[in-house]
Amino acid sequence: MKHLELDLGERSYPIFIAPGILADGGMWQKYIAGSQVCIVSNDTIAPLYLARLKQQLSGKKVCEVILPDGEAFKTLTVLEKIFDTLLQENHNRSTTLIALGGGVVGDMCGFAAACYQRGVQFIQIPTTLLSMVDSSVGGKTGVNHPLGKNMIGAFHQPNCVLADLDLLKTLPDREFSAGMAEVIKYGLICDAQFFSWLEQHIGALMARDVELLSEAVYRSCVNKAAVVAEDEREGGRRAILNLGHTFGHAIETAEGYGNWLHGEAVGAGTALALALSVKLGWLSADVEARGITLLTQAGLPIAPPSNMNVDQFLLLMGRDKKVLDGQLRLILLTGLGEAVVSSEASVELITEVLLAAGVGA
Amino acid sequence: MKHLELDLGERSYPIFIAPGILADGGMWQKYIAGSQVCIVSNDTIAPLYLARLKQQLSGKKVCEVILPDGEAFKTLTVLEKIFDTLLQENHNRSTTLIALGGGVVGDMCGFAAACYQRGVQFIQIPTTLLSMVDSSVGGKTGVNHPLGKNMIGAFHQPNCVLADLDLLKTLPDREFSAGMAEVIKYGLICDAQFFSWLEQHIGALMARDVELLSEAVYRSCVNKAAVVAEDEREGGRRAILNLGHTFGHAIETAEGYGNWLHGEAVGAGTALALALSVKLGWLSADVEARGITLLTQAGLPIAPPSNMNVDQFLLLMGRDKKVLDGQLRLILLTGLGEAVVSSEASVELITEVLLAAGVGA
Numbered sequence: 001m002k003h004l005e006l007d008l009g010e011r012s013y014p015i016f017i018a019p020g021i022l023a024d025g026g027m028w029q030k031y032i033a034g035s036q037v038c039i040v041s042n043d044t045i046a047p048l049y050l051a052r053l054k055q056q057l058s059g060k061k062v063c064e065v066i067l068p069d070g071e072a073f074k075t076l077t078v079l080e081k082i083f084d085t086l087l088q089e090n091h092n093r094s095t096t097l098i099a100l101g102g103g104v105v106g107d108m109c110g111f112a113a114a115c116y117q118r119g120v121q122f123i124q125i126p127t128t129l130l131s132m133v134d135s136s137v138g139g140k141t142g143v144n145h146p147l148g149k150n151m152i153g154a155f156h157q158p159n160c161v162l163a164d165l166d167l168l169k170t171l172p173d174r175e176f177s178a179g180m181a182e183v184i185k186y187g188l189i190c191d192a193q194f195f196s197w198l199e200q201h202i203g204a205l206m207a208r209d210v211e212l213l214s215e216a217v218y219r220s221c222v223n224k225a226a227v228v229a230e231d232e233r234e235g236g237r238r239a240i241l242n243l244g245h246t247f248g249h250a251i252e253t254a255e256g257y258g259n260w261l262h263g264e265a266v267g268a269g270t271a272l273a274l275a276l277s278v279k280l281g282w283l284s285a286d287v288e289a290r291g292i293t294l295l296t297q298a299g300l301p302i303a304p305p306s307n308m309n310v311d312q313f314l315l316l317m318g319r320d321k322k323v324l325d326g327q328l329r330l331i332l333l334t335g336l337g338e339a340v341v342s343s344e345a346s347v348e349l350i351t352e353v354l355l356a357a358g359v360g361a
Numbered sequence: 362m363k364h365l366e367l368d369l370g371e372r373s374y375p376i377f378i379a380p381g382i383l384a385d386g387g388m389w390q391k392y393i394a395g396s397q398v399c400i401v402s403n404d405t406i407a408p409l410y411l412a413r414l415k416q417q418l419s420g421k422k423v424c425e426v427i428l429p430d431g432e433a434f435k436t437l438t439v440l441e442k443i444f445d446t447l448l449q450e451n452h453n454r455s456t457t458l459i460a461l462g463g464g465v466v467g468d469m470c471g472f473a474a475a476c477y478q479r480g481v482q483f484i485q486i487p488t489t490l491l492s493m494v495d496s497s498v499g500g501k502t503g504v505n506h507p508l509g510k511n512m513i514g515a516f517h518q519p520n521c522v523l524a525d526l527d528l529l530k531t532l533p534d535r536e537f538s539a540g541m542a543e544v545i546k547y548g549l550i551c552d553a554q555f556f557s558w559l560e561q562h563i564g565a566l567m568a569r570d571v572e573l574l575s576e577a578v579y580r581s582c583v584n585k586a587a588v589v590a591e592d593e594r595e596g597g598r599r600a601i602l603n604l605g606h607t608f609g610h611a612i613e614t615a616e617g618y619g620n621w622l623h624g625e626a627v628g629a630g631t632a633l634a635l636a637l638s639v640k641l642g643w644l645s646a647d648v649e650a651r652g653i654t655l656l657t658q659a660g661l662p663i664a665p666p667s668n669m670n671v672d673q674f675l676l677l678m679g680r681d682k683k684v685l686d687g688q689l690r691l692i693l694l695t696g697l698g699e700a701v702v703s704s705e706a707s708v709e710l711i712t713e714v715l716l717a718a719g720v721g722a
Binding site: 079080083087088115119142145151153155318 | 437440441444445448449451475476477478479480501503506508509511512513514515516594595679
């Protein structure tokens with residue numbers, strides 16, 4: 001079993017990475033605060049893994065909330081179902097919520113935990129590659145608003161994260177690829193060695209070799225944990241984790257949540273960020289090409305949707321949280337494994353890059 | 362001008378208490394973070410004071426959200442209106458929200474600030490006595506759920522609190538009395554000297570003498586600040602601020618939010634807590650009588666509504682946040698100015714006290 005610690009002072013917590021860990025309740029039961037547990041899952045994951053999880057919770061008072069699957073349901077209205085159940089079942093401040101699902105379930109369960117009675121404890125059991133390497137780590141929780149993704153939320157750290165690689169066996173190919181977008185991101189923004197390792201093993205990773213996947217998830221989490229420990233509430237450096245995300249959020253919003261998966265939008269957004277970095281003269285065309293190749297090998301789109309136009313892109317990017325007093329701040333690369341947060345890319349330059357990528361005028 | 366500091370490390374903030382402070386923007390403008398401001402108020406207060414506030418904000422990009430007035434609208438659904446406006450107006454992470462209103466507005470505005478883009482800054486301008494002495498101080502924010510009051514929320518501290526005593530001139534008598542319930546509470550739970558001072562000045566206070574009111578608000582805030590500084594997230598001692606509140610919440614829930622004002626329910630709840638403390642042999646009948654007299658002089662109800670019965674009371678009290686793993690914890694007095702959090706009152710004893718107060722069997 002691999003194990004790392006996210007170091008956040010009194011909010012520190014462990015991340016455990018191993019096949020079969022879900023069924024090893026003896027190891028992780030100590031992270032449940034009291035006698036009450038509420039499992040939050042969705043209607044795709046619950047039939048597969050809910051029973052296995054509940055077997056580990058004998059002796060606890062367990063209830064469950066099964067949400068409809070998909071980013072389209074990551075709303076305040078659906079969130080309220082979790083509060084309904086918690087109150088109907090008389091859950092008190094010492095209850096523990098468990099997120100069993102992908103990023104949407106984790107974000108919603110975490111946000112419910114942040115808000116229920118002004119904060120209760122929770123555990124993340126991510127069931128997708130994307131949530132194992134990204135959304136379950138770092139305490140960002142929340143829901144979408146029709147006018148912007150993740151616009152309503154909280155920073156709320158879990159008690160622990162359990163990444164059970166066996167759960168990836170049932171993950172659809174498209175979602176697996178979407179997760180790889182975030183894995184590749186860590187290489188690009190802060191770990192050149194990891195990027196080379198990914199280039200070397202991309203074939204076996206895409207074939208879901210459990211040993212290699214375990215290593216990829218571990219190195220992704222180590223990178224994320226280091227960035228988050230430095231800047232928990234995204235005052236500065238943490239923003240580099242959003243490489244490709246400002247472009248990506250615009251794509252997701254324009255296409256409707258769920259039509260493009262988050263990781264797919266990040267893939268195309270990363271390609272745009274690479275192109276923009278080259279355009280600024282900060283990055284070599286060679287690194288851009290290696291990035292594009294790896295994204296392609298991971299089965300990801302590298303161009304934005306052709307039905308979007310430049311104005312729509314710029315408008316939706318302007319709504320992104322990385323905007324500070326009207327200044328659009330983007331994550332760009334100055335080398336392989338070296339990212340910066342910058343306002344230097346002009347609207348003209350961004351427009352050029354978008355047009356070159358096939359976006360309508 | 363009176364001024365005190367709520368000491369919470371890096372989340373510390375000042376509370377300013379003075380007549381006319383709303384119009385003294387030069388003094389408090391430095392507490393606005395960036396160039397964007399969103400004022401949250403309600404349709405009773407906005408016609409009275411919104412223009413006066415906006416005059417102080419020239420040079421800022423100001424928008425406003427006017428909520429319907431009343432506890433019945435303290436819901437997630439109404440909260441969403443604040444997010445709608447913030448996003449429509451492109452407010453970013455450096456925006457500052459300003460709560461201009463009573464407890465409902467302050468709780469909702471504060472919760473919106475806690476959640477918008479995972480947390481932005483806000484300022485409290487309480488317009489009721491209750492919110493000046495209680496809800497605007499200490500960082501508790503949130504909304505109600507049909508099954509319980511303040512069940513969804515966050516701890517989120519404001520940048521500053523501006524208590525303008527002139528605003529109390531338009532406060533209806535019933536709401537003024539409701540605020541006095543919390544003022545009297547501080548005397549009962551932790552400040553016997555203040556309690557005696559209140560007994561001495563209750564006539565002039567009810568006539569809204571500004572000098573005396575200023576002192577009453579100041580001493581209330583000093584008491585609250587001391588308790589909150591010791592226990593920001595209500596792990597222990599902060600719970601004493603809830604004297605009368607577990608009974609009170611049951612009343613509010615049973616009668617429908619807004620039919621009994623929060624302070625009125627707390628008044629009746631405090632009378633029940635005093636009676637229970639005497640029943641346990643912890644408090645003298647003399648102190649109970651002094652408490653009842655002061656509550657009565659403040660125009661507060663001292664008996665619960667006659668249409669409630671014991672089972673309903675106990676059920677609704679069981680949903681209160683002070684319940685820990687099934688144990689009902691109540692705030693009780695062991696003397697004037699001395700409160701404890703206790704699970705020692707049995708259901709039988711609570712039932713006796715409720716029956717004696719006229720609640721149905």
